[in-house]
Amino acid sequence: MKVTFNVECSPEEARAFLGLPDVAPMQQALMGELEQRLRDNIAAMTPDHMLQTWLPAGMQNMEQAQKLFWSNIQQTMTGIAATTTGAMSAFAEQNGRKAKKSEA
Numbered sequence: 001m002k003v004t005f006n007v008e009c010s011p012e013e014a015r016a017f018l019g020l021p022d023v024a025p026m027q028q029a030l031m032g033e034l035e036q037r038l039r040d041n042i043a044a045m046t047p048d049h050m051l052q053t054w055l056p057a058g059m060q061n062m063e064q065a066q067k068l069f070w071s072n073i074q075q076t077m078t079g080i081a082a083t084t085t086g087a088m089s090a091f092a093e094q095n096g097r098k099a100k101k102s103e104a
Helices: 011-018 024-044 047-054 059-103
Strands: none
Touching (some): 024 047
């Protein structure tokens, strides 16, 4: 024997009949909070806001970064020049010794 029941009711009526809690207010609150968080994150992604986060003091930090960059380049170039000068002096000195030995 086979018995079939067809019940037509809304989800709210089914929840009430089965004794389940009404979660609609909680869902509304969570969706509102989620929407606000999404809006805040989207606002934080604007180029202006991102630059303010990365460079809080504005262009002053950019100028300091440029000065630091160029001072590092200058120190590197000075080191290279000193190394090159030292190597050239040593090479000239060594060639001078060879020339003196061949003359003698």
